[in-house]
Amino acid sequence: MQDTTERIALLTEEGLRAISSAKTESDLLDAKGRYFGKKGAISEFLKGVASLAVEERKRVGASANEARANLEAAFARKLEEIREGERKAREGLERIDVTLPGRAPPLGHRHPVSRTMAEIIAIFQRLGFSIHGGPEIEKDYYNFEALNIPKDHPARDMQDTFYIDWPGGDLVLRTHTSPIQIRAMEAMRPPLRVIAPGAVYRCDSDVTHSPMFHQVEGFAVDRSITMGDLKGLLNEFCGMMFGEGKPLRFRPSFFPFTEPSAEVDIRCVICDGSGCRVCQDSGWLEILGCGMIDPAVYGFVGYDPEEFTGFAFGMGVERIAMLRHGISDIRLFFENDPRFLSQF
Numbered sequence: 001m002q003d004t005t006e007r008i009a010l011l012t013e014e015g016l017r018a019i020s021s022a023k024t025e026s027d028l029l030d031a032k033g034r035y036f037g038k039k040g041a042i043s044e045f046l047k048g049v050a051s052l053a054v055e056e057r058k059r060v061g062a063s064a065n066e067a068r069a070n071l072e073a074a075f076a077r078k079l080e081e082i083r084e085g086e087r088k089a090r091e092g093l094e095r096i097d098v099t100l101p102g103r104a105p106p107l108g109h110r111h112p113v114s115r116t117m118a119e120i121i122a123i124f125q126r127l128g129f130s131i132h133g134g135p136e137i138e139k140d141y142y143n144f145e146a147l148n149i150p151k152d153h154p155a156r157d158m159q160d161t162f163y164i165d166w167p168g169g170d171l172v173l174r175t176h177t178s179p180i181q182i183r184a185m186e187a188m189r190p191p192l193r194v195i196a197p198g199a200v201y202r203c204d205s206d207v208t209h210s211p212m213f214h215q216v217e218g219f220a221v222d223r224s225i226t227m228g229d230l231k232g233l234l235n236e237f238c239g240m241m242f243g244e245g246k247p248l249r250f251r252p253s254f255f256p257f258t259e260p261s262a263e264v265d266i267r268c269v270i271c272d273g274s275g276c277r278v279c280q281d282s283g284w285l286e287i288l289g290c291g292m293i294d295p296a297v298y299g300f301v302g303y304d305p306e307e308f309t310g311f312a313f314g315m316g317v318e319r320i321a322m323l324r325h326g327i328s329d330i331r332l333f334f335e336n337d338p339r340f341l342s343q344f
């Protein structure tokens with residue numbers, strides 16, 4: 001009997017030593033396994049005392065339980081000590097230096113197309129124009145019909161225009177912002193000075209064409225507006241947009257909704273007129289279409305062409321942004337690569 005309790009005391013002592021010399025959690029678990037775990041030395045020892053008398057078994061069992069409780073307690077204290085030590089070591093490594101400068105999150109900015117659009121709008125607002133909008137999904141009537149674009153006009157071709165399959169009638173993704181001319185004239189009476197910015201869509205894609213792009217339309221209707229007013233306005237606009245003193249050139253052209261019509265070129269922003277690849281050696285860059293509103297258009301909106309005259313113009317926003325920043329591929333605007341966008 002004496003042997004039995006001594007044996008337990010001995011195992012307890014060994015176990016406590018193993019616990020106290022443990023350096024890591026795994027040393028500690030190892031000690032537990034060896035001495036007081038389910039298959040540890042104490043449990044194994046107890047198996048061997050099954051043959052003792054009942055009274056004896058009780059006493060041995062009680063002393064074994066006490067031994068295990070002591071070992072468990074020592075185990076728990078040591079575990080806490082080891083973890084605390086590790087925590088301290090980590091804190092030493094991870095100390096925060098509050099005097100270091102902060103890391104600022106990267107700040108975005110407006111897209112170059114939005115910025116160019118906003119600049120164009122701001123210039124015309126300063127010149128007394130107000131903004132009018134219209135839907136991007138547009139009726140054939142506004143996009144073509146009322147702009148005097150005949151049924152067989154090539155712009156109406158399936159190859160150029162996105163038609164919308166819709167049982168209710170002829171709908172297209174607007175191919176230009178000109179339909180807003182009709183909508184604004186239907187909604188208001190002259191005098192009118194309006195700009196109409198927005199996205200437009202065409203079945204077209206290469207380095208200078210994107211299936212979605214932006215235009216700004218402008219028009220004015222009043223009594224006795226002349227082409228001189230149009231030229232003066234566009235001169236003013238181009239001076240503000242591209243720099244004072246840049247010569248403009250009006251080239252006769254054709255649009256179904258203006259008569260006469262013109263295309264406007266500015267002196268090449270790259271070579272200043274001496275000829276380069278961008279202007280194809282012409283010294284000029286086309287930036288917009290314009291003209292005097294065709295009297296036929298007034299017929300669609302109930303204006304009297306004997307009483308009112310007006311001008312209209314339309315420009316591509318991406319094209320203007322490309323010219324100003326020397327960008328050669330329109331698709332760069334829509335890939336949204338921050339390495340490209342962050343330059344503007």
Ligand code: DAH
Pocket residue numbers: 175176177178217218255257258288289290291312313314315
């Ligand atoms: N709508 C034309 C286009 O998309 C551009 C244009 C030309 C607009 C002449 C006008 C204009 O208002 O008078 O190509």
